[in-house]
Amino acid sequence: MSQYLTEELAKIGIDDEAIVEYCIGLLSDTTMDDDEKHEAVAGYLEAVVDTDVSSIITKALELTSAKNADLKAADEQRLRDELDQAHERERAEFQRDMQAATREERHLTIDERKRREAFLKKYGYGTLEVVEKNGEAEIVYREVNDTVRSEGNDNAKIVADKERASRENAKLAHQKKVEREKELLEKDRARKDKEKRRTMKKEKRRM
Numbered sequence: 001m002s003q004y005l006t007e008e009l010a011k012i013g014i015d016d017e018a019i020v021e022y023c024i025g026l027l028s029d030t031t032m033d034d035d036e037k038h039e040a041v042a043g044y045l046e047a048v049v050d051t052d053v054s055s056i057i058t059k060a061l062e063l064t065s066a067k068n069a070d071l072k073a074a075d076e077q078r079l080r081d082e083l084d085q086a087h088e089r090e091r092a093e094f095q096r097d098m099q100a101a102t103r104e105e106r107h108l109t110i111d112e113r114k115r116r117e118a119f120l121k122k123y124g125y126g127t128l129e130v131v132e133k134n135g136e137a138e139i140v141y142r143e144v145n146d147t148v149r150s151e152g153n154d155n156a157k158i159v160a161d162k163e164r165a166s167r168e169n170a171k172l173a174h175q176k177k178v179e180r181e182k183e184l185l186e187k188d189r190a191r192k193d194k195e196k197r198r199t200m201k202k203e204k205r206r207m
Contacts, residue, residue, distance in 0.1 A: 001024070001060050001063040004059065008060075013051075023041050023044065026040050027060055027061060030193060037061060041053075042057055083178060083182075086177075
């Protein structure tokens with residue numbers, strides 16, 4: 001927009017850098033809508049030149065809107081990229097935890113594994129087994145039959161409720177983390193916009 005406006009104003013005899021910069025500042029002002037910008041620039045230039053500058057201002061506003069749209073799209077893409085990176089870090093951490101759990105499972109003694117499986121069966125859970133898949137060790141969950149599960153007592157429900165609550169808490173914590181990251185990004189963008197408007201207003205006062 002700046003280059004277009006500079007060139008078009010030069011064609012009608014306005015090559016004063018201060019005037020051009022002032023017009024650019026008005027067209028870039030985020031506190032005014034397009035009609036207000038058009039009126040402000042047109043009114044300012046009418047005192048400088050007799051030529052109708054309406055079409056020049058309209059085109060400059062279109063270029064400004066297109067640029068703002070590109071900037072907004074870039075910011076949104078950056079936000080998506082940062083969130084994707086955050087999710088990828090979480091997935092990597094989860095994968096490391098699973099691998100650690102696999103190593104721990106593989107190093108349990110026979111007696112330790114039997115005691116743990118007995119505990120899981122007692123409270124209505126299946127058992128965890130380490131199997132080889134695609135050359136790698138994986139933990140596989142084996143369901144117990146209905147008869148064994150039916151022998152569990154009320155403690156099974158208590159344990160299940162605790163596990164479910166733990167999963168829900170983890171899910172909520174993740175959601176809060178994502179929302180916090182988005183909030184920080186929005187605050188940073190608002191701060192930058194505010195600083196930009198303050199700078200432009202100072203420049204206008206100097207004019």
